[in-house]
Amino acid sequence: MxxxxxxxxxxxxxxxxxxxxxxxxxxxxxxxxxxxxxxxxxxxxxxxxxxxxxxxxxxxxxxxxxxxxxxxxxxxxxxxxxxxxxxxxxxxxxxxxxxxxxxxxxxxxxxxxxxxxxxxxxxxxxxxxxxxxxxxxxxxxxxxxxxxxxxxxxxxxxxxxxxxxxxxxxxxxxxxxxxxxxxxxxxxxxxxxxxxxxxxxxxxxxxxxxxxxxxxxxxxxxxxxxxxxxxxxxxxxxxxxxxxxxxDVPAVGLVFDSQHDGLTTPSGGVVSAVVPGGPAAAAGVRGAAYDAKNQLTALGDTITAVDGIRTRSSNDVIFELRRRQVGDQIKLTLSNDGKSREVNLGLVAKGSINYNQ
Missing domain, CATH: 2.40.10.120 (Thrombin, subunit H)
Incomplete structure (x- = not known):
């Protein structure tokens, strides 16, 4: 499957x-x-x-x-x-x-x-x-x-x-x-x-x-x-x-956190993991952190906007990505631990990213 x-x-x-x-x-x-x-x-x-x-x-x-x-x-x-x-x-x-x-x-x-x-x-x-x-x-x-x-x-x-x-x-x-x-x-x-x-x-x-x-x-x-x-x-x-x-559809190499999706302050698409070698990893987007017992110690970045368009959930983030084309450059607004930052990255074909790493 x-x-x-x-x-x-x-x-x-x-x-x-x-x-x-x-x-x-x-x-x-x-x-x-x-x-x-x-x-x-x-x-x-x-x-x-x-x-x-x-x-x-x-x-x-x-x-x-x-x-x-x-x-x-x-x-x-x-x-x-x-x-x-x-x-x-x-x-x-x-x-x-x-x-x-x-x-x-x-x-x-x-x-x-x-x-x-x-x-x-x-x-x-x-x-x-x-x-x-x-x-x-x-x-x-x-x-x-x-x-x-x-x-x-x-x-x-x-x-x-x-x-x-x-x-x-x-x-x-x-x-x-x-x-x-x-x-x-x-x-x-x-x-x-x-x-x-x-x-x-x-x-x-x-x-x-x-x-x-x-x-x-x-x-x-x-x-x-x-x-x-x-x-x-x-x-x-x-x-x-x-x-x-x-x-193919455009992607950046992110796995979202369904447990906390839309529940952070500010709300947005919460990143669970970042796929190595993908555009998000190269841009410095951060996933969740875990301790030696695989217990969650810190949430990953929350994506609150794509190209300035407010995103309140991972579905909003995916929708904005799907509106664009492979090769386009985008800006993500990220929130983590009360601090906001922006990163620029390019969209690639989803099939070029190995999500099974």
């Missing part, structure tokens, strides 16, 4: 979380696909027919990524073929930082995949597998979806292998509320869960309207609504991906 450099607790406060790749011990061995589990509820005949037609073009994605303890950990997500020669679309966070990606088809074929294009902010990626024969694929929708229409999702959550989830499209252009989640998404009633990340959202014609990204849950952890990044055949996102563009 990919570990985000942003605070997990902050995401839970908002009641939302990425569909991180589901941890699966079997994924580490890349064995045969999981046993197909029966559907909990029978599908209507027309939906079952659509599922049967679309399922062979969806895939299970297994990946290995670096763990913070220096080893590797496995994750499981979903994707779908968009061309007969082996182009696979999925959510970017499913493969972000992966050292090894493998794709399993319904027929049991296993392929090694490589990332050919991505848009980190939009949370969509293209993979390529080397298929020796033409493969079934799904068409992307030609136009934008309509609120209220039924949707079919296919994914790998709950130990199922490429199973169906159904619901309705509730809203277009939904805002995540979290700066590091994709914005302007499709909000749906389908009961999706970890393992469904990167899977297709299909309309009644069997065209892909969106790529599964994140979920909003209640206090008991039950899915309230699910969200997908909209895609259309000739949309700018798809055209950029098919042109091979790799669009």
């Amino acid at each position: 990919k570990v985000s450099p942003w605070p997990a607790v902050l995401l839970l406060i908002a009641g939302a979380a990425y569909f991180l790749p589901q941890r699966d011990p079997g994924a580490l061995g890349f064995g045969p696909p999981s046993q197909v589990a029966p559907l909990n509820d029978p599908l209507p005949q027309t939906t079952r027919a659509l599922f049967g037609q679309s399922r062979p073009a969806t895939v299970q994605i297994d990946q290995l990524s670096p763990a913070r303890n220096g080893g590797l950990e496995g994750g499981l997500g979903t994707g779908f073929l968009i061309s007969g020669d082996g182009e696979v679309m999925t959510a970017y966070h499913v493969v972000d930082g992966a050292q090894l990606i493998r794709v399993k088809t319904l027929s049991g074929q296993v392929y090694r995949a490589r990332v050919t294009a991505f848009d980190n902010a939009a949370d969509v990626a293209l993979l390529k597998i080397d298929a020796r024969r033409p493969l079934p694929f799904l068409k992307l929708a030609a136009s934008s979806p309509r609120i209220g229409e039924g949707i079919l999702a296919i994914g790998n959550s709950g130990g199922d292998f490429l199973q169906a989830r159904t619901g309705r499209l509730l809203r277009l252009g939904a805002r995540a509320g979290q700066a590091d989640f994709p914005q302007n998404t499709l909000e749906m009633s389908a009961p999706l869960a970890p393992g469904d990340s990167g899977g297709p959202i299909l309309n009644a014609q069997g065209e892909v309207m969106g790529v599964v990204s994140y979920v909003r849950v209640n206090d008991a952890g039950k899915t309230i609504t699910s969200y997908a990044v909209p895609v259309t055949r000739t949309g700018p996102l798809v055209l950029a991906l098919e042109a091979g563009q790799k669009r």
